[in-house]
Amino acid sequence: MRQALSRRRFLAGVGASCAAAAVGPRTATASPSPAQSEIEATLDDLVAASLDEHDVPGATVAVVDGDSTLTKGYGVADREQGGEIDPAETAFRLGSVSKSVTATALMDAIQRGEIDPDEPVSEYVDGPLAPERPVTLAELITHRGGFEASNRGMWYPDVGSLRPLATLLETEPQKQVREPGTVGAYSNFGYALAGQVLASTAGEPFHRAIDDALLGPTGMSGSSFEQPLPDSLAGSHATGHGGTGPYRDGEFPLVGLRPAGSLSATADDVARFLELHLNGGAVGGEQVLEPGTIDAMHDQWATHHEQLAGMGFGLFEEFHGDVRTLWHNGATLSFYSHLVLVPEYDFGLFVGLNAANGSAAADVVDGVLEELLPDTEPRSLSPDGQPTRADELTGTYRALQQSHTWHDRTTSVLNAPTLRVRVADDGALVTERGDSTNRWVEIEPLVFQHESDGRRIAFGEDGGTIQYLFTGGSPTAFGRVEGVDRLQLHGILALLTMFGALSSVGGWPAGALYRRLRAERAGEVGDVSWETLLGSRMNRAKLVAAGGFLATLGGLALVIVHLGVTPYRVLSDPPVTFRALFAGPMLGLAGAVGSLGYAGRLWLAGDGSRLARIHYTLVAASLAGLCWLLRYWNLLAPPP
Numbered sequence: 001m002r003q004a005l006s007r008r009r010f011l012a013g014v015g016a017s018c019a020a021a022a023v024g025p026r027t028a029t030a031s032p033s034p035a036q037s038e039i040e041a042t043l044d045d046l047v048a049a050s051l052d053e054h055d056v057p058g059a060t061v062a063v064v065d066g067d068s069t070l071t072k073g074y075g076v077a078d079r080e081q082g083g084e085i086d087p088a089e090t091a092f093r094l095g096s097v098s099k100s101v102t103a104t105a106l107m108d109a110i111q112r113g114e115i116d117p118d119e120p121v122s123e124y125v126d127g128p129l130a131p132e133r134p135v136t137l138a139e140l141i142t143h144r145g146g147f148e149a150s151n152r153g154m155w156y157p158d159v160g161s162l163r164p165l166a167t168l169l170e171t172e173p174q175k176q177v178r179e180p181g182t183v184g185a186y187s188n189f190g191y192a193l194a195g196q197v198l199a200s201t202a203g204e205p206f207h208r209a210i211d212d213a214l215l216g217p218t219g220m221s222g223s224s225f226e227q228p229l230p231d232s233l234a235g236s237h238a239t240g241h242g243g244t245g246p247y248r249d250g251e252f253p254l255v256g257l258r259p260a261g262s263l264s265a266t267a268d269d270v271a272r273f274l275e276l277h278l279n280g281g282a283v284g285g286e287q288v289l290e291p292g293t294i295d296a297m298h299d300q301w302a303t304h305h306e307q308l309a310g311m312g313f314g315l316f317e318e319f320h321g322d323v324r325t326l327w328h329n330g331a332t333l334s335f336y337s338h339l340v341l342v343p344e345y346d347f348g349l350f351v352g353l354n355a356a357n358g359s360a361a362a363d364v365v366d367g368v369l370e371e372l373l374p375d376t377e378p379r380s381l382s383p384d385g386q387p388t389r390a391d392e393l394t395g396t397y398r399a400l401q402q403s404h405t406w407h408d409r410t411t412s413v414l415n416a417p418t419l420r421v422r423v424a425d426d427g428a429l430v431t432e433r434g435d436s437t438n439r440w441v442e443i444e445p446l447v448f449q450h451e452s453d454g455r456r457i458a459f460g461e462d463g464g465t466i467q468y469l470f471t472g473g474s475p476t477a478f479g480r481v482e483g484v485d486r487l488q489l490h491g492i493l494a495l496l497t498m499f500g501a502l503s504s505v506g507g508w509p510a511g512a513l514y515r516r517l518r519a520e521r522a523g524e525v526g527d528v529s530w531e532t533l534l535g536s537r538m539n540r541a542k543l544v545a546a547g548g549f550l551a552t553l554g555g556l557a558l559v560i561v562h563l564g565v566t567p568y569r570v571l572s573d574p575p576v577t578f579r580a581l582f583a584g585p586m587l588g589l590a591g592a593v594g595s596l597g598y599a600g601r602l603w604l605a606g607d608g609s610r611l612a613r614i615h616y617t618l619v620a621a622s623l624a625g626l627c628w629l630l631r632y633w634n635l636l637a638p639p640p
Contacts, residue, residue: 040070040072042367042368042371043061043063043070043072043364043368044074046363046364046367046368047059047061047074047351047364048074049363050360050361050363050364051074051075051360053360053363054355054357054359054360054363055355056075056241056353056354056355056357056360057075057076057077057078057079057239057241057354057355058073058074058075058076058077058085058238058353058354059073059074059075059085059351059352059353059354059360059364060072060073060074060085060087060090060092060238060266060267060351060352061073061074061087061267061349061350061351061352061364062087062267062268062270062271062274062348062349062350063271063347063348063349063350063368064271064274064275064278064347064348064349065345065346065347065348066278066279066346067275067279067285069271069275071087071088071267071268071271072087072267073085073086073087073090073267077090077238077239077354078238078239078246078248079239079241079246080246081239081248085238086236086266087266087267087268088222088266088267088268089222089236089266090236090237090238090266090267091222091223091229091233091236091237091238091264091265091266092237092238092264092265092266092267092335092337092352092353092354093237093240093252093263093264093332093334093335093337094261094263094264094265094270094330094335094337094352095261095329095330095331095332095335095336095337096188096260096261096328096329096330096331097263097328097329097330097337097338097339097350098225098258098259098260098261098262098263098330099191099259099260099261099314099328099330100314100315100328100339101210101214101215101263101273102191102194102195102198102210102259102260102314103141103194103297103313103314103315104214104273104276104277104289104293104297104314105198105209105210105213105214106137106141106194106195106197106198106313106314107293107296107297107313107314108213108214108281108289108290108293109198109201109213110137110293110296111289111290111291111292111293111296112290114201115137115197115198115201116137117136117137117138117141118136118137118138119136119137120134120135120136121135121136121137121140121193121194121197122134124137124197124200124201125166125169125193125196125197125200126166126170126200128170129166129169129170129193129196131145131147131173131176131193132175132176133146133176133179133180134180135176135180135181135190135193136180136181137194137197138301138302138313139180139181139190140187140190140191140193140194141190141191141194141301141311141313141314142184142301142302142310142311142313142475143184143185143186143187143190143311143475143476144180144181144182144183144184144302144475145176145180145187145189145190145193146176146177146178146179146180146181146182146185147174147175147176147177147185147187147189147190148174148175148176148177148185148402148403148404148405148406149174149185149186149187149188149189149400149401149402149403149412150174150403150404150405150406150408150409150412151403151406151408151412151568151571151572152172152174152189152403152406152408152572152573153168153169153172153174153189153192153256153257153572153573154188154255154256154257154568154571154572155253155254155255155256155333155568155569155571155572156253156254156255156256156568156569156572156573157253157254157566157568157569158254159227159228159254161569161573162227162254162256163256164205165192165195165196165199165205165206165256165257165258165259166196166199166200168192168256168257169189169192169193169196172256172573173189174187174189174406175404175405177404178400183304183400183460183468183477183479184302184304184400184475184476184477185399185400185401185402185475185476185477186401186475186476187401188257188260188261189257189260191257191259191260192256192257192258192259192260194259195210195258195259195260196259198210198213198259206225206258206259207224207225207226207227207258207262210225210259211224211225214288217288218272218273218276218283218288219269219272219283219284220265220269220272220273221269222265222266222268222269223263223264223265223266223269224263224264224265225258225259225262225263226262227254227255227258227262228250228251228254229250229264233250233264234249234250234251235249235250237249237250237264238335238354239354240252240332240333240334240335240354240355240356241334241354241355241356242333242334242355242356243333243356244333244567246334247333247334250264252332252333252334252335253332253333253568255332256572256573261330261332267350267352270339270350270352271348271350274339274341274348274349274350275348276288276289276294277294277297277298277341277343277348278341278343278346278347278348280294280295281293281294296313297312297313297314297315298312298313298315298326298341298343299312299313300312300317301313302475303317304458304460304468304470304477305447305458305460305470307443307444307447307456307458308456308457308458308470308471308472308473309472309473310472310473311473311475312326314328315327315328315341316328316473316474316475317472317473318472318473319472320369320373320376321373321374321376321378321454322376323342323344323345323373323374324342324343324344325340325341325342325369326340326341326343327339327340327341329358329361331356331358332356333356333568334354334355334356335352335353335354335355335356336352336353336355336356336357336358336360336361337350337351337352337353337361338350338351338358338361338362338364338365340365340369342369342372342373345372347372349365349368349369351364351365376454378449378450378452378453378454380451380452381441381443381449381450381451381452382441382451383424383426383427383428383441383442384427384441385427386423386427387423387427387429387442387448388442388445388446389445389446389466390423390427392465392466393421393423393429393459393466394421394422394423395420395421395480395481395482396418396419396420396421396480396481396486397418397419397420397421397468397469397478397479397480397481398413398416398417398418398419398478398479398481398485399416399417399418399476399477399478399479400476400477400478400479401416401476402416403634405634405640406634406639407571407574407634407635407639408571409632409633409634410633410635411571413487417433417478418433418481419431419432419433419469419478420432420433421469424439427441427442428440428441428451429441429442429448431457438450439451440457443456446458446459446460446466447459455471455472456472457469457470457471457472458470460477466480467479467480468480484632490629490632493625493628493629494629496622496625497622497623497625497626497629499622500549500618500619500621500622500623500625500626501549501553501622501623501626503615503618503619504542504545504546504549504619504622504623505546505549505550508542508546536607537598537601537602537605537607538602538607538608538612538616540598541595541598541599541601541602541616542616544591544594544595544598545591545594545595545598545616545619545620545623547587547591548587548588548589548590548591548592548594548595548623549588549591549623549626551583551584551585551587551588551591552584552585552587552588552589552591552623552626552627552630553584553588554584555581555582555583555584555585555587555588556584556585556630556635558581558584559578559581559582559584559635562577562578562581563578566578574638574639579638579639580638582635582636582637582638585627585630585635585636585637586636586637588623588626588627588630589627589636591623592620592623592624592626592627595616595619595620595623595624596620596621596624598616598620599613599616599617599620602616602617603617
């Protein structure tokens with residue numbers, strides 16, 4: 001890579017690029033300024049290397065320094081069909097960067113006095129849409145609404161299955177699993193509800209409300225939350241590349257929770273949005289937003305601890321030394337985007353990719369920030385004795401961004417970041433996540449700083465006991481994993497239930513066949529009929545237990561197959577065919593109840609040998625344990 005630019009030369013390059021673009025095409029004898037050449041070369045190096053390393057087809061980029069702008073496209077709009085990426089014409093899906101746009105429109109309405117961020121949202125939305133526990137707009141925007149995090153109502157395969165936002169919020173609510181305003185957990189549903197506040201206040205659908213409030217006045221004509229996209233945008237939209245193939249002409253899975261992630265935009269339009277945030281709500285010298293809107297958004301609205309970075313209004317905080325940045329990223333099934341603001345430097349950057357690869361975008365963003373921001377060397381720390389309440393800190397902590405009541409609980413919990421915490425002999429706090437290990441030194445009670453890179457974490461209490469671990473800048477807290485929530489317990493129980501299943505479905509028939517063969521060799525074979533089989537209470541009991549296992553495991557296997565064939569529809573809005581498959585686990589539940597009843601009767605009547613009765617009781621308990629596992633993971637009964 002080329003030699004690093006200084007911040008002054010980097011920003012000067014942005015301005016030079018803008019100035020050159022303003023005077024029109026270069027003549028054959030013209031030559032670009034050295035600063036302009038270096039800034040474009042730096043971006044060219046970073047983006048080209050990232051696209052190549054991560055096998056991403058294309059990217060669109062916007063850089064803004066005050067009123068100077070550079071936008072550029074890289075790679076191809078479609079891996080198979082090619083096509084140039086025009087930053088003025090080629091729209092990309094922004095995913096959760098949409099949240100920052102939604103939040104900007106809401107803050108403008110707040111500044112106009114149309115919305116009070118500290119009033120319950122039930123003041124602005126219809127009664128059926130209001131959540132069970134009162135929650136404010138400020139709590140929704142900072143992900144403190146208390147909601148679970150599921151895919152319910154998130155992805156839809158086509159416009160025919162997509163319902164209006166208000167209808168979706170009413171018919172597919174996500175449950176509040178903790179008190180609003182306490183600890184945070186990232187919530188698409190919370191932002192959708194916040195967007196509905198804007199729509200209800202304007203008296204029109206969300207996509208029209210945000211067009212009128214923000215996109216239109218800002219001149220973002222190449223942007224839209226509408227689904228399906230207008231033909232003018234769909235035809236020039238970049239193709240999304242995901243695990244299930246390419247999505248062309250805007251025909252990608254649609255987002256039910258629109259305000260949280262349905263925006264498509266060109267790099268030129270995102271540059272205008274960056275300019276809006278760097279120039280106090282003005283674009284092209286024209287004041288678009290109410291005075292004070294941007295300052296209010298950039299204020300810190302929430303943090304888990306005063307020693308940690310937190311959230312602005314729709315933007316995350318991060319500190320590079322003493323320099324504060326505000327950012328948001330966004331991932332869809334086939335696109336990825338990252339936006340970052342450095343208000344102190346009047347600088348903004350946006351990177352959009354037509355593949356769902358966050359590492360590729362991070363390489364570019366991190367590379368640019370390394371060029372822009374001053375080098376900082378955090379002071380290295382060493383532990384000085386054991387940390388405060390050391391024995392209470394150890395344990396496993398899992399991110400609270402999980403599904404609790406929907407049938408995607410398994411995928412959400414297994415994918416939730418998990419940290420194992422222990423205290424080393426020298427007093428350092430050690431966190432382990434997968435193969436990554438970090439050491440932290442306590443700088444004040446329950447607050448720790450990384451030994452070398454300056455990052456901080458803190459622990460939080462609930463009822464006087466340590467229950468939470470907080471990381472700077474993340475809206476999602478980690479909660480202590482205890483009791484029945486421990487995955488080790490579920491693994492052990494799953495192994496035991498599988499033993500019960502094998503010993504009944506496979507063991508009993510194998511035993512019967514063995515006894516039959518022995519009887520044949522001894523010449524003692526009698527008539528075998530259903531009447532003689534079912535005449536034995538033990539045999540009837542075995543049929544009930546084995547049938548329960550077969551129904552449960554067969555139904556569960558079909559559920560998994562259906563999920564693999566239509567994953568997004570099944571996770572978000574399960575069809576009747578998927579719901580019908582839960583007849584298997586429900587029959588298994590009936591079998592478990594019947595088996596436990598038979599176990600009691602076998603012992604009372606003394607049927608069979610003691611060993612046979614013990615084995616049967618263990619099988620019945622295994623079937624009951626399997627049903628409990630499925631109930632815990634919301635896989636026993638059809639989705640509500």
